[in-house]
Structure formats: structure tokens, C-alpha cells
Amino acid sequence: xxxxxxxxxxxxxxxxxxxxxxxxxxxxxxxxxxxxxxxxxxxxxxxxxxxxxxxxxxxxxxxxxxxxxxxxxxxxxxxxxxxxxxxxxxxxxxxxxxxxxxxxxxxxxxxxxxxxxxxxxxxxxxxxxxxxxxxxxxxxxxxxxxxxxxxxxxxxxxxxxxxxxxxxxxxxxxxxxxxxxxxxxxxxxxxxxxxxxxxxxxxxxxxxxxxxxxxxxxxxxxxxxxxxxxxxxxxxxxxxxxxxxxxxxxxxxxxxxxxxxxxxxxxxxxxxxxxxxxxxxxxxxxxxxxxxxxxxxxxxxxxxxxxxxxxxxxxxxxxxxxxxxxxxxxxxxxxxxxxxxxxxxxxxxxxxxxxxxxxxx
Amino acid sequence: xxxxxxxxxxxxxxxxxxxxxxxxxxxxxxxxxxxxxxxxxxxxxxxxxxxxxxxxxxxxxxxxxxxxxxxxxxxxxxxxxxxxxxxxxxxxxxxxxxxxxxxxxxxxxxxxxxxxxxxxxxxxxxxxxxxxxxxxxxxxxxxxxxxxxxxxxxxxxxxxxxxxxxxxxxxxxxxxxxxxxxxxxxxxxxxxxxxxxxxxxxxxxxxxxxxxxxxxxxxxxxxxxxxxxxxxxxxxxxxxxxxxxxxxxxxxxxxxxxxxxxxxxxxxxxxxxxxxxxxxxxxxxxxxxxxxxxxxxxxxxxxxxxxxxxxxxxxxxxxxxxxxxxxxxxxxxxxxxxxxxxxxxxxxxxxxxxxxxxxxx
Numbered sequence: 001x002x003x004x005x006x007x008x009x010x011x012x013x014x015x016x017x018x019x020x021x022x023x024x025x026x027x028x029x030x031x032x033x034x035x036x037x038x039x040x041x042x043x044x045x046x047x048x049x050x051x052x053x054x055x056x057x058x059x060x061x062x063x064x065x066x067x068x069x070x071x072x073x074x075x076x077x078x079x080x081x082x083x084x085x086x087x088x089x090x091x092x093x094x095x096x097x098x099x100x101x102x103x104x105x106x107x108x109x110x111x112x113x114x115x116x117x118x119x120x121x122x123x124x125x126x127x128x129x130x131x132x133x134x135x136x137x138x139x140x141x142x143x144x145x146x147x148x149x150x151x152x153x154x155x156x157x158x159x160x161x162x163x164x165x166x167x168x169x170x171x172x173x174x175x176x177x178x179x180x181x182x183x184x185x186x187x188x189x190x191x192x193x194x195x196x197x198x199x200x201x202x203x204x205x206x207x208x209x210x211x212x213x214x215x216x217x218x219x220x221x222x223x224x225x226x227x228x229x230x231x232x233x234x235x236x237x238x239x240x241x242x243x244x245x246x247x248x249x250x251x252x253x254x255x256x257x258x259x260x261x262x263x264x265x266x267x268x269x270x271x272x273x274x275x276x277x278x279x280x281x282x283x284x285x286x287x288x289x290x291x292x293x294x295x296x297x298x299x300x301x302x303x304x305x306x307x308x309x310x311x312x313x314x315x316x317x318x319x320x321x322x323x324x325x326x327x328x329x330x331x332x333x334x335x336x337x338x339x340x341x342x343x344x345x346x347x348x349x350x351x352x353x354x355x356x357x358x359x360x361x
Numbered sequence: 362x363x364x365x366x367x368x369x370x371x372x373x374x375x376x377x378x379x380x381x382x383x384x385x386x387x388x389x390x391x392x393x394x395x396x397x398x399x400x401x402x403x404x405x406x407x408x409x410x411x412x413x414x415x416x417x418x419x420x421x422x423x424x425x426x427x428x429x430x431x432x433x434x435x436x437x438x439x440x441x442x443x444x445x446x447x448x449x450x451x452x453x454x455x456x457x458x459x460x461x462x463x464x465x466x467x468x469x470x471x472x473x474x475x476x477x478x479x480x481x482x483x484x485x486x487x488x489x490x491x492x493x494x495x496x497x498x499x500x501x502x503x504x505x506x507x508x509x510x511x512x513x514x515x516x517x518x519x520x521x522x523x524x525x526x527x528x529x530x531x532x533x534x535x536x537x538x539x540x541x542x543x544x545x546x547x548x549x550x551x552x553x554x555x556x557x558x559x560x561x562x563x564x565x566x567x568x569x570x571x572x573x574x575x576x577x578x579x580x581x582x583x584x585x586x587x588x589x590x591x592x593x594x595x596x597x598x599x600x601x602x603x604x605x606x607x608x609x610x611x612x613x614x615x616x617x618x619x620x621x622x623x624x625x626x627x628x629x630x631x632x633x634x635x636x637x638x639x640x641x642x643x644x645x646x647x648x649x650x651x652x653x654x655x656x657x658x659x660x661x662x663x664x665x666x667x668x669x670x671x672x673x674x675x676x677x678x679x680x681x682x683x684x685x686x687x688x689x690x691x692x693x694x695x696x697x698x699x700x701x702x703x704x705x706x707x708x709x710x711x712x713x714x715x716x717x718x719x720x721x722x
Binding site (some may be wrong): 003004007011051052054079080081085087088089090091092095096098099102103105106107108109110117120121124125127129130131132147193198205212213214215217277298335336338339340342345348350355 | 364365368370404412413415416441442446448449450451452453456457459460463465466467468469470471472478481485486488489490491492493508509528573574575576578603696697698699700701704706709711
């Protein structure tokens with residue numbers, strides 16, 4: 001057996017799968033933000049032509065899925081599995097939105113870390129030889145999330161400064177198995193590919209490895225400060241990633257968390273620093289980036305769709321263009337439910353790290 | 362690359378992973394049923410010493426997990442991943458129940474098909490070389506499910522004959538990678554194992570393959586008749602399994618669905634027959650079996666814990682003893698949420714098939 005596990009909780013792929021196609025779709029508010037031009041599609045109707053917020057979110061997933069499949073140059077029948085999830089109870093957006101694709105499906109839930117979880121599982125399926133093409137996707141919708149987790153919007157509840165704004169959008173990637181091998185981080189090789197094909201293969205964005213997170217609970221109960229709830233989990237998985245891969249922060253062009261927001265960012269940088277790593281120079285958070293200062297979103301954006309759309313809209317384009325070569329993508333999730341909140345439970349966090357690389361570094 | 366995909370939606374493992382340890386824990390009602398003696402532990406306190414139904418369900422998961430790890434002869438630190446889920450919104454039982462295990466976690470949701478989904482993903486992780494030992498588990502709890510999906514129990518709502526009773530219980534398995542190879546169904550071989558060790562390896566219960574289900578929606582909206590909602594998905598994946606593996610129903614000792622109940626059973630047998638297969642001779646449904654005729658459960662048992670505890674309590678023991686040699690285990694899920702029900706949506710189904718074999722057939 002080819003063992004691919006390294007360190008305590010990471011995998012380094014021998015044949016790193018690659019991102020064959022990616023698509024993003026967002027709502028109006030996200031389109032008006034600083035990254036608006038990068039997203040593939042904008043849905044300006046909050047209900048996306050459907051009768052409910054949940055159905056609207058499902059529609060966003062369906063459109064992102066179809067666009068990612070098309071951009072990958074695939075037909076639906078080329079996709080062997082879907083790995084998908086969302087924030088809603090019983091994954092309502094994924095279950096109803098993806099039904100018509102008629103593809104075998106694994107539903108996953110990692111709160112807003114779902115894009116990291118779905119990519120991790122899809123990558124193992126592709127690299128393990130179980131599928132040629134796997135679709136990994138997620139979504140969130142401001143209104144379906146508010147309805148699920150918080151107050152009826154009509155109450156006009158005030159939002160504290162640590163609160164975040166749930167992104168309306170969906171991001172989807174087609175992850176495909178690769179024939180090239182990777183012996184050490186930063187170098188690809190192949191015994192049997194002609195040099196031109198090898199170069200083309202090398203220049204794709206590959207998933208070189210994953211570091212899977214544990215549930216981390218610091219006992220924080222403030223559902224309006226999810227950044228603080230998630231930062232410990234993000235710090236834990238990022239530091240473990242460095243240890244498992246024997247890498248230092250300076251070896252990454254960017255280290256990008258999902259939706260910690262302004263409050264969570266400060267906590268994360270402190271946690272990571274206390275463990276001997278300084279990531280402040282190349283750190284970025286999708287939640288802080290996706291909206292502008294003038295968009296009145298308090299600490300930033302959040303939701304599965306936040307890191308999902310920033311990955312497929314912006315991050316992958318920066319990698320594809322060669323602007324960045326190596327990125328650690330770390331979607332972050334707050335394991336919160338209506339019931340756990342009402343029962344006075346804490347909000348544990350989880351985060352999953354995905355090592356993305358383009359070409360030979 | 363070693364391709365392991367066969368047919369349209371199946372995987373046949375080259376090195377079939379095996380079930381290294383399994384554990385079941387149930388509530389009083391399940392212990393009083395016809396399979397009571399098979400379950401490992403009985404928790405007679407409906408709240409399991411906790412303050413809420415959800416925390417009680419989480420406690421069942423934690424205990425099943427710890428027992429399965431111990432029965433596998435493992436320490437917690439030997440388990441590389443948890444793949445777990447439950448019926449509750451945002452997987453509340455798994456998130457809170459498994460936190461203290463301190464193991465990297467993938468949360469999954471497939472409604473009551475979750476035991477099939479978690480075993481499928483865990484098996485691919487183990488066989489793909491990504492982990493030596495993976496814990497797959499699920500749970501349900503009568504009271505937490507009623508609270509999540511239906512009426513406050515205090516209302517005393519009448520239960521129609523097609524309704525099912527959510528099982529209180531959790532089932533957990535440790536799935537481990539194997540060094541023996543499988544070239545054709547029914548035969549194991551090894552180039553380098555001594556005959557005694559090979560025989561011991563062969564006699565374990567192996568996961569020989571999986572067939573992953575699609576979401577199937579026949580438009581049924583009756584949440585009190587989940588058997589009818591799930592039967593089409595079960596029929597679809599069972600027939601596809603036969604086609605992909607080139608097998609006939611007679612080649613299985615048992616074909617076992619999760620929780621179709623009495624109504625769903627009849628529909629399933631009809632659907633499968635209409636596609637040219639007769640499984641009536643060796644068919645069994647965990648939901649029909651788990652409670653006795655005198656236990657007032659209408660059409661049978663349901664919930665993730667139904668197939669989870671019947672697998673770990675009874676089915677695996679029948680395989681380990683050699684009573685059965687080959688079983689197709691097909692947990693079935695109804696993709697229902699409080700919100701989808703209130704919005705008048707249909708109840709789509711999904712089912713995942715797992716091919717279990719002991720020894721050389």
C-alpha cells in the first residue's frame with residue numbers, strides 16, 4: 001500500500017489531483033464589493049426566481065455546479081461523485097438544489113469550513129483511484145442563514161461589531177485525478193509524459209495535500225462573534241500543517257482563512273504566534289476581503305459561500321495566472337445550531353487546510 | 362493509477378478494508394426488542410445523564426466510538442479520522458458528542474443513510490492509503506428527532522400506520538486498511554502473507570465495494586410515510602449495484618435496507634422486481650426487525666441509529682460467525698427538514714450500498 005499520510009493529521013498526495021474547472025456565483029452585495037469583477041455570475045434576484053430563500057440557495061448551487069462542469073470541459077455524466085454541503089439544517093440547499101444533476105452524492109457538513117472539507121474528501125476520492133472527476137461545492141445565502149440561525153430580519157435587531165454578514169453565493173470546483181507524481185513539495189515529475197503535456201499538467205492548480213481539523217472548543221458562547229469561536233480551530237490546523245509538512249509560513253504566497261473577520265483575525269495571529277509561527281506578512285481572510293469598508297458588514301463576510309466564492313472567483317485565478325504559486329486555503333467553521341444556541345451551549349470551531357500549488361515552484 | 366471504479370456508480374476495492382472493531386449502544390425500547398441481546402450496551406436513561414436530548418444523543422455517539430476503538434484493540438490516537446453524522450440540524454449530536462475524542466473529523470449528512478455514507482467515505486480513505494484506521498459512526502435519538510422534525514410529544518399527536526419510530530442508539534465501526542488483495546468478488550489472495558495470517562485476514566469482515574446513491578425524488582410529501590419516500594432511492598442503488606458488480610440477488614445471503622419499514626418494503630420489492638430482480642427471498646429491513654410486533658411502532662424503526670445499531674449489533678456478528686458470508690447493506694435516508702416540510706416540499710430519498718463479505722466464499 002502506498003501510504004500518503006504524513007505527520008499527525010495530514011495527507012501529501014503522491015499524484016496530486018488538480019482543479020479542472022471552477023465557478024462562482026454571487027448576489028448583488030458581493031458583486032458590489034471589491035472582488036465583484038472576479039466572480040463568474042451575479043444573481044441580482046435574492047430569491048433567484050424561486051419561492052423561498054432555501055430554494056434560491058439551492059439554485060445558486062445548481063448553477064455553480066453546472067458552470068464548473070462546463071468550464072472543466074466535462075458533461076454531467078463525466079462527474080462520478082458530488083461532495084457538497086451547506087449551512088442549513090439537513091443540508092436543504094444541497095439536497096434540493098443538486099437533485100437534478102443526477103450524480104451520486106455525499107452530503108457533508110463542516111459549517112463554513114465545508115469548502116475545505118468537500119475539497120479534502122473529493123481529492124482523496126480522485127487520488128485514491130475511485131473517480132476521474134469529482135465535484136466539490138458549497139453555498140450560503142444571507143436570508144436563509146438569518147432565518148436558520150438568528151432573528152427574523154423584520155425585527156431590525158442591531159448587529160454588534162463582531163458580527164459578520166453571511167455571503168450569498170456558491171463556489172464549485174471539479175477535482176480530477178492526475179497522472180503526474182509529486183515526490184517533494186514544490187516539484188512535479190513524470191516518467192512517461194512528453195515534455196509539452198507535462199508542462200501543461202504542471203501548470204494546473206494542484207491539491208498537493210490536506211490537513212484535516214479537529215473540533216476545538218474554547219467555550220465561547222457568543223454567536224455574534226463567530227470569528228472568536230473559529231480562530232482557535234484555524235490556529236490549530238495551520239500550525240499542525242506547518243509541522244506535518246515541515247514548512248514555514250514564508251514558503252506560502254498566501255495563507256487564507258475562510259471567514260474569521262476582523263476580530264477572529266487578531267485572535268488567530270496571536271494564537272499562531274504563541275506557537276512560534278508568524279503568518280502576519282502573508283495572511284488574508286476571505287471574510288475581511290469580500291466586502292468593502294463602506295458595505296456596513298461589521299467584522300466581515302461569513303458563510304460557506306464566503307470562502308467558496310473567494311476560492312473559485314479570486315484565489316484560483318491568482319494561482320492560475322502565476323501571481324501566486326503556493327496557497328494554504330483554510331475554510332473555517334463555527335459548529336452552531338439554533339438548538340445548541342437556545343440550549344446555551346458553546347460554539348466549537350473546526351477548520352480544514354488545503355495546500356494548493358501551481359506549476360513548479 | 363489503480364482505477365477501482367466499476368460500472369456506473371460503484372467502487373470495487375483492490376485491497377478491501379476490513380472492520381477491525383464495532384460497537385452498538387441502544388435505549389431501553391430497543392433493548393426490549395427481538396435483537397436486544399445482540400447490542401453491546403444499553404442506556405436506560407433517555408437523557409444519558411445529560412441536560413438535553415441532543416446532548417444525550419451525543420453521549421451515545423461518544424460511548425459507541427470509545428467502545429468500537431477499544432474493541433478494535435486501538436487507542437484513540439490510532440484513529441486518523443472520524444467520519445460521522447446524525448439527523449439533527451448542523452449535526453449537533455456528532456459535533457458536541459465527539460469533540461473530546463480529539464480526532465480530525467469529517468461531518469457527513471445523508472439522513473438515515475448516514476451509516477452507509479460514513480462507511481463508504483471511511484473505506485475509501487483507508488483503502489486509498491490515507492489512513493490506517495478510520496472511525497465511522499452515526500446515531501439517532503427518539504426524542505431529539507421528534508423535537509427536530511415533528512410535533513412536541515406533549516401534543517399527543519396520533520401516529521398513522523405508515524409512521525416509524527426513531528431508534529435511540531448509536532453504532533460505530535473502526536475501518537482499517539488491509540494488506541490482502543481481491544481480484545474477483547468472492548476471492549482473496551496475497552503474494553506475501555504466510556498462510557495462517559492470510560486465513561486470519563480472510564476471515565475478517567471486509568468492505569469489498571460500495572455503490573453510492575443519487576438523490577431520488579418521486580414527489581411524495583408525506584413525512585409520516587418515509588418508507589415510501591426512500592424506497593425509490595433504495596431500489597435505484599440496489600439495482601445499480603447488481604448491474605455494476607454483475608451479480609444476482611441469489612449471490613447474497615442477505616440484502617438489508619436501513620429503515621424502509623413495512624410500507625417501504627413492499628414498494629421496494631415492487632420497484633426492484635419491475636427492473637428484473639427478485640430480492641424477496643433474502644431481503645431484510647433493519648426498521649422492520651428492530652422492534653417487536655407488540656412494541657407499537659407502526660411501520661417499524663427508523664433513524665440513522667436503526668441501521669447503525671443493527672449493523673454493529675447483529676449483522677456483523679452474523680458475518681463474523683460465518684452464518685452469513687455476503688451481505689449488501691443499504692442504509693436509506695429521507696432528505697427532510699423542518700423547513701422543507703413547512704414550505705411544502707417533497708421528501709427526496711437517498712441510499713448508499715455497502716458490500717460486506719467474510720472469508721472466502
